[in-house]
Amino acid sequence: MSFKNSLEAELPEEYHEISQTLQSADLILSNAVDNAKTLFHTLAVSSIDNNQVATRIMVLREFNLKERYLRFHTDYRAAKIDHYKNNNSASVLGYDPKLKIQIKFQGTISVHYQDYLTRAAWEGSSTRSKKCYSVKGGSTLKISDPKEYDLKDGNIEDGYMNFAVLKFSFDRLEFLHLKSSGHRRALHSWKKGLESTWLVP
Numbered sequence: 001m002s003f004k005n006s007l008e009a010e011l012p013e014e015y016h017e018i019s020q021t022l023q024s025a026d027l028i029l030s031n032a033v034d035n036a037k038t039l040f041h042t043l044a045v046s047s048i049d050n051n052q053v054a055t056r057i058m059v060l061r062e063f064n065l066k067e068r069y070l071r072f073h074t075d076y077r078a079a080k081i082d083h084y085k086n087n088n089s090a091s092v093l094g095y096d097p098k099l100k101i102q103i104k105f106q107g108t109i110s111v112h113y114q115d116y117l118t119r120a121a122w123e124g125s126s127t128r129s130k131k132c133y134s135v136k137g138g139s140t141l142k143i144s145d146p147k148e149y150d151l152k153d154g155n156i157e158d159g160y161m162n163f164a165v166l167k168f169s170f171d172r173l174e175f176l177h178l179k180s181s182g183h184r185r186a187l188h189s190w191k192k193g194l195e196s197t198w199l200v201p
Contacts, residue, residue, distance in 0.1 A: 007031050007038070008099065014179065018196045021175040021186040022065075025103050029063035029070070032094075039096040040103070045072070045168070047090040047109070049083045056080065058166075061121065068190060069169045070105070073121060075133060076113050076164040084109045084166065092168060100178040107170030118165045133159030176201065 010027060012020050032040035046055040062071035070092060074080065084090070088108040095102040112118050122130070134156060173188045183201030188194065 007035075011099065011101075014181070015177055015184040015186075018186050018198060021177070021184065022173070022188050022196070024101070024177075025173060025175050026063075026065045028096075028099070028101065028103065029060065029065075029094075032060050033063055039098075040094040043070075044093045045090055045109075046093070047083065048087055049080075054080070054083065068107075068171070069167055071121065072166040072168065073125070073129070074164050074166055075162050077162055081111055081164065084111055090168060092170070102174075102176040102178075104174040104176075105168070105170040106172035107168055110167045110169070112165040112167060113163075114161075117167065118160075118163055121165050122160050122163055127156060130156045130159050130163075133162045174199075 007028070011024050015021055015024075028038070028040055032038045035041055040060065042057050042059055044055055045058050046053055048054070058072040058074070060070060061073055062069075064070075088110065090107065090109045092105040092107075093102070094104075171190045174185065175188070176185045177183065178201075185199040185201040186196060187199050188196045
């Protein structure tokens with residue numbers, strides 16, 4: 001006998017109304033912010049860098065459907081900072097085979113550094129998360145001995161100088177539910193106010 005978790009129990013067995021797909025996306029992503037057990041807690045973020053597709057897995061820190069954004073944290077020294085400043089167009093993708101649901105976003109990324117958004121996000125971060133930003137050097141820097149870059153004890157607040165927030169603002173959300181009796185794919189677009197339509201799965 002299989003038992004559904006609380007999230008699964010709140011999701012529809014089938015999608016008859018298109019509004020249900022947006023409601024489920026909101027429920028799934030809101031739950032994923034603090035639930036590391038769901039695969040939607042870590043999302044694939046893709047963009048174009050020098051005419052090549054660049055994809056990174058990022059931890060979801062906030063989801064706001066009303067204002068249509070997702071928040072991620074990163075090291076300001078990372079190469080992707082300049083990348084997003086040069087080309088901020090991006091897509092975000094998540095899929096959970098247990099839920100048989102895929103959610104895809106299209107939008108833009110803005111980089112925040114030492115402003116009201118980064119300060120609030122830093123204050124809300126755990127000690128363990130803050131410690132990651134105290135490592136010397138920057139992400140993807142070429143090194144000869146990785147042990148020299150292991151986390152060391154020290155003042156974790158010093159890491160704030162390397163801390164940045166990526167705010168992904170989306171104007172398209174695509175929801176796919178796989179089911180043997182009939183798949184359902186819906187597109188929600190906010191380019192001219194909210195417009196929702198079913199798509200061929």
